[in-house]
Amino acid sequence: xxxxxxxxxxxxxxxxxxxxxxxxxxxxxxxxxxxxxxxxxxxxxxxxxxxxxxxxxxxxxxxxxxxxxxxxxxxxxxxxxxxxxxxxxxxxxxxxxxxxxxxxxxxxxxxxxxxxxxxxxxxxxxxxxxxxxxxxxxxxxxxxxxxxxxxxxxxxxxxxxxxxxxxxxxxxxxxxxxxxxxxxxxxxxxxxxxxxxxxxxxxxxxxxxxxxxxxxxxxxxxxxxxxxxxxxxxxxxxxxxxxxxxxxxxxxxxxxxxxxxxxxxxxxxxxxxxxxxxxxxxxxxxxxxxxxxxxxxxxxxxxxxxxxxxxxxxxxxxxxxxxxxxxxxxxxxxxxxxxxxxxxxxxxxxxxxxxxxxx
Numbered sequence: 581x582x583x584x585x586x587x588x589x590x591x592x593x594x595x596x597x598x599x600x601x602x603x604x605x606x607x608x609x610x611x612x613x614x615x616x617x618x619x620x621x622x623x624x625x626x627x628x629x630x631x632x633x634x635x636x637x638x639x640x641x642x643x644x645x646x647x648x649x650x651x652x653x654x655x656x657x658x659x660x661x662x663x664x665x666x667x668x669x670x671x672x673x674x675x676x677x678x679x680x681x682x683x684x685x686x687x688x689x690x691x692x693x694x695x696x697x698x699x700x701x702x703x704x705x706x707x708x709x710x711x712x713x714x715x716x717x718x719x720x721x722x723x724x725x726x727x728x729x730x731x732x733x734x735x736x737x738x739x740x741x742x743x744x745x746x747x748x749x750x751x752x753x754x755x756x757x758x759x760x761x762x763x764x765x766x767x768x769x770x771x772x773x774x775x776x777x778x779x780x781x782x783x784x785x786x787x788x789x790x791x792x793x794x795x796x797x798x799x800x801x802x803x804x805x806x807x808x809x810x811x812x813x814x815x816x817x818x819x820x821x822x823x824x825x826x827x828x829x830x831x832x833x834x835x836x837x838x839x840x841x842x843x844x845x846x847x848x849x850x851x852x853x854x855x856x857x858x859x860x861x862x863x864x865x866x867x868x869x870x871x872x873x874x875x876x877x878x879x880x881x882x883x884x885x886x887x888x889x890x891x892x893x894x895x896x897x898x899x900x901x902x903x904x905x906x907x908x909x910x911x912x913x914x915x916x917x918x919x920x921x922x923x924x925x926x927x928x929x930x931x932x933x934x935x936x937x938x939x
Contacts, residue, residue: 585851585852586936587816588818590813590815592939593813594798595630597792597811598610608786608787610636612792613791613792615639616640617644619923619927624651640662646672649676664690680700681704681713682704683713692730695732696732702733704720704736704739705739706740707740709759710743738770742782745782748781757782772789772791773787774790775791775801804910815906815911817906826844827847828841851885853882853884855883861919865917867914
């Protein structure tokens with residue numbers, strides 16, 4: 581492998597983050613959310629490592645569930661977080677005994693009309709203010725009642741999703757919790773409310789099932805300036821220097837000549853770009869770690885390369901390794917420089933980046 585652009589994924593870090601999520605809500609089971617190829621970390625690898633202790637896995641769709649089943653994931657239940665998209669998928673739900681979310685009347689109709697061999701485990705999604713999927717307050721009681729009266733349903737869990745749990749200053753999470761409690765009333769069904777942010781900050785949302793997602797991968801759901809937490813970064817993205825050149829004060833670097841050297845500057849070129857998933861939106865000054873110090877992005881990200889101001893870096897040479905993010909450069913800091921979130925950067929790492937796994 582000559583172009584040594586690597587994402588190294590520490591599976592033990594993911595385990596530690598899962599256990600940390602469990603410790604914050606010790607009375608809850610935790611659905612490990614591994615949709616989107618485990619947020620770019622590799623769903624099969626992550627699920628295989630977590631299966632001995634995971635309570636459930638959460639995926640987006642039937643295709644993601646079948647990938648896990650084909651890889652031998654059999655002990656841990658798998659929840660379809662968006663449910664089924666067409667009636668024919670219910671045969672696969674039945675065959676593999678998948679759990680599923682229901683969030684619209686057509687899904688309810690399909691379920692009630694079906695005749696599965698195995699009874700379904702259903703999560704009824706209630707829209708308490710996210711404004712996305714889920715049943716509204718006035719229709720929820722009838723939906724729940726219809727499902728409770730269906731002979732081929734084993735268990736019904738009631739769930740909602742928070743829109744603003746990552747904002748400590750917003751009162752809307754409390755509004756959603758109150759609305760959910762009013763809708764549920766005295767029903768004794770299990771409940772699932774808390775995503776990563778709510779697990780960490782809203783104890784009154786902890787119930788039978790939590791749903792840790794981004795926190796599994798060592799990224800905080802909160803803004804960069806929030807207090808540090810006990811999460812361990814799971815992915816380290818690295819590449820190497822492929823060129824070193826000296827430039828004079830006033831020289832300009834890269835596409836659009838965006839970066840202007842303020843002084844005589846040593847510029848390094850590193851083998852990574854937006855075709856690898858490193859964001860083109862990264863601003864000048866985005867940190868990278870090299871030879872024990874922090875260097876800074878200098879110029880626009882290209883398809884295959886970035887240029888880096890190596891001022892203050894000790895003895896840089898071609899072949900030296902750069903960490904784009906990991907234990908020395910926070911993914912959340914990089915995301916902040918890119919005006920995005922860690923979720924997007926993780927999931928956009930492309931197949932051109934070689935993945936290695938450490939456990």
